[in-house]
Amino acid sequence: MKRVLAAALLLAALPAPALLSTTAQNEKVAKISLKVGDAAPDFTLLSDQWKPVKLSDFKGKKNVLLAVYVLAFTGG
C-alpha cells in the first residue's frame, strides 16, 4: 500500500509534459469536438446551490464563459 502511495505521489510531482510522455500510450486524449462558430450544445448542470442551471437560460441575455476547472478543490 505504501509503495502504491509513493508511486502516486511521484506521478503527481512530475511536470505535466513528463507525465504525458510516460503515460501517452495508455491515455485517450479527447480533443474538443466543437469549433469556433459552432452552436454550443445545451446542457443543464447543478450549481453549488443544488439548482439546475441551463445554458439556454442565458440565450439572448448574457455571454457565457465556461471554465472547466478540474480538481479545483485540490492542489492539482
Added chain:
Amino acid sequence: MDSPAANAAFAKQINIKFPLLSDMNKKMLAAYGIVKGHDVQGDTYEWAQRANIVIDKNGIIQHIEEGDSAVNLTNALSVCTDLHKKQAAK
C-alpha cells in the same frame, strides 16, 4: 466533476460570485468532447481536460482553449471584453 457540496465549500472558501457547476454524470463534458480517459492498472478513469469556452448571447462558440494553458483565463476574458464592446456598439 466535483460534487455540488464540494463546489459550495470551495466557493465559500475563495468567496466567488458566479455559479460553480457540477457535471457528475459527465454528460456535458462528453457533449463537448472534453473527457479524458486514463488507463491505470487495467481500470479506466475519466476526468475532464481543463478548458475555457466562450459562448456568445446567441449560443455560438466564440473561443476555445484547452489543456494546461486553459488554467489562465486571460485569453477567454479578453474575448468576453471584445464581445461586450461589439454588442454595445450595435
